[in-house]
Amino acid sequence: MSLYFRTGLAAVVELMVLFLVGGLAPFGSRSGKQSVSETLCAGFVIYYAMLEVTVLPLAWAGVSLYVIFCIWAGELSLMCAISVVLHFRGFFAEVGAHARKYRFAAVEFLLVLAGAGAVFLAVLIPSGRDVSGTIAQMTTDLYHDSAGLVGGLYGETLTSCPMPVMLSRYHIGAEFYCALFEIPCLTQMKLVQQGINVLLSLLIAHRIFYRLTGEKRVPSAIGAIFYIVLLFTSRTSFSSAGVLVDSAWTGNGMLVGILLPGLLLILLGLYEEPDRQQLHVLGMCAGVAAVSLSRTSIYLFPLALCAGIIPLVISKREPGLIMHALLWMVLPLSASVLCVLHPVLVFAAG
Amino acid sequence: MTGYSAYESGFSFLRKTIRLYEQPGFFLVLAAAGLFLIILLGMQSGRLFLAFPTVFFFLTVLNPFVFPAFIRGGAVSGEDYYRLLWLIPYGMLIAFGTITLAYRMKKGLPRNIFYLAVLVVLGITAVPSLKTMADLRLPSDIYMTDEQLQMVCNYIIDESGIDEPEVAFDNEEYRLSAREYSAALRISHLFEDAGDTASVQAMNKSLRAWHPDFIVVRKESDAASYLDELGMSEEAYTREYLVYRHT
Structure with missing residues (x-):
């Protein structure tokens, strides 16, 4: 298979995975319709939240990147299988009696799980180790952190991550596709990841305009076109537009271009339906995902959430939303405290 | 607090940060216009979720009277402060402001002409950006590192016979980029x-403590003479660097 074909396949599979994962906690709407862009946005948020929840403790425990890859492959298989079953639940409900429905669902679940797991693991086993090395090569953050925290163990991050606060964890999610499709790291990050992220950003912006305009199709589409043209024309090296367009594959790019607009989309959903549980779950996942993407999120995310939740609480007169917002911020705020305490702990220890 | 003033620490810092890091002034003016249009003519959701957060940020973290304390408190460093400007949704303010204004116009030809005019303006502003993109080229060296460093690394990897050789570089830049x-x-x-001002004794002590497989030093550096005094001889060399093997 040519590199172009494998790269295209990686992009399609990554979008499919995001779509399936997004099916686990759908946005929903008053009309009951679930748009593709909202499903992808939910998928992005849950994907990186799960990645963070998986990788952070394993990295803390010093597990090798290769083992982390394999565990992540298993988790992705599980999430995709659950999502497929959830999507087809309505179909099975119509097929027959309850017992039959559950039997079908169980068989389908096991088949999808086995299929996805087998594909992921079979392809990872020969190429996972190479990609572990490539990650260490690409992520200079890992190198710098290990240098600062582990003293003489320069380079030990090649296969293990012994530092308590490991940066660039989101790379592991992206590099997973390098291993699956044997595409070079730079191609994956700067072509597949960049393309998908700019596309996601555009879809989310369109959905935001759609909600802000009271679900009008034409103005929301025109707004999205203006938005994307503005992103390209107004960018400078360090501006938000520049970070998104030129560095969409980086954690900061994803934070600014996808996660913060995604947070706005979640808040707009809550504005319509404050009691919708899925949106509270997504909000919490957004807080966790933010920390995975960038250390900048530990102050950007709480600030963005404050600015969004205040008008929501005032307009809906529901102070309970503040408690939910605090729950969303648990991980970013914990990370802030850890960052403040970490130098103190290192100093005290040594 | 001596010598501190909101003007010196706040206004000028904010102005410099925006000038250095944010969009060209033309777009900032458009974003401000979009903000006013949303506040004056927009729907409630637009006011709540686009206009309110923008005003909120300018009253809090981007307020010249407030953020110096924010920086001094250690919440965000002065070098990273520009990232707070990412919170302002410039593109959305302009785009949604345009839509808001269009919806105050008569449906049909006037509104379509307005949309077209905006697209033409945006297209004109896109020309310099497109020219820049046309000039972009892939670098011939995908690693973007020094040629001398690549030669040294290739030698060590090919000749050492060790899977993961440990290398000591006296050049700090090489220490930071070799693994890339x-x-x-x-x-x-x-x-x-x-340390940079090491003596022969200090170098000897460090060598016993660290045991690197290879030592790479600049030809003209003191470290090269210390290693010579310690009885080590170079195994290879490039135009600027000497490579020693430590046994």
Whole structure:
């Protein structure tokens, strides 16, 4: 298979995975319709939240990147299988009696799980180790952190991550596709990841305009076109537009271009339906995902959430939303405290 | 607090930060216009979720009277402060402001002409950006590292016979970028420990502590003479660097 074909396949599979994962906690709407862009946005948020929840403790425990890859492959298989079953639940409900429905669902679940797991693991086993090395090569953050925290163990991050606060964890999610499709790291990050992220950003912006305009199709589409043209024309090296367009594959790019607009989309959903549980779950996942993407999120995310939740609480007169917002911020705020305490702990220890 | 003023620490800092890091002034004016249009003519959801957050940020973290304390408190460093400007949704303010204004116009030809005019303006502003993009080229060296460093790394990887050789570079830049070229290298702390003004004794002590497989030093550096005095002889050399093997 040519590199172009494998790269295209990686992009399609990554979008499919995001779509399936997004099916686990759908946005929903008053009309009951679930748009593709909202499903992808939910998928992005849950994907990186799960990645963070998986990788952070394993990295803390010093597990090798290769083992982390394999565990992540298993988790992705599980999430995709659950999502497929959830999507087809309505179909099975119509097929027959309850017992039959559950039997079908169980068989389908096991088949999808086995299929996805087998594909992921079979392809990872020969190429996972190479990609572990490539990650260490690409992520200079890992190198710098290990240098600062582990003293003489320069380079030990090649296969293990012994530092308590490991940066660039989101790379592991992206590099997973390098291993699956044997595409070079730079191609994956700067072509597949960049393309998908700019596309996601555009879809989310369109959905935001759609909600802000009271679900009008034409103005929301025109707004999205203006938005994307503005992103390209107004960018400078360090501006938000520049970070998104030129560095969409980086954690900061994803934070600014996808996660913060995604947070706005979640808040707009809550504005319509404050009691919708899925949106509270997504909000919490957004807080966790933010920390995975960038250390900048530990102050950007709480600030963005404050600015969004205040008008929501005032307009809906529901102070309970503040408690939910605090729950969303648990991980970013914990990370802030850890960052403040970490130098103190290192100093005290040594 | 001596010498501190909101003007010196706040206004000028904010102005410099925006000038250095944010969009060209033309777009900032458009974003401000979009904000006013949303506040004056927009729907409630637009006011709540686009206009309110923008005003909120300018009253809090981007307020010249407030953020100096924010920076001094250690919440965000002065170098990273520009990232707070990412919170302002410039593109959305302009785009949604345009839509808001269009919806105050008569449906049909006037509104379509307005949309077209905006697209033409945006297209004109896109020309310099497109020219820049047309000039973009892939670098011939995908690693974007020094040629001398690549030669040294290639030699060590090919000749050492060790899977992950530990290498001590006296050049700090090389210590930071060598693993971007090859993740097979492990970087030693030898020279950080010995310091730039190391003596022969300090170098000897550090060598016993760190045991790197290879030592790479600049030809004209003091470290090269210290290593010679310690009885080590170079195994290879490039135009600027000497490579010693430590046994």
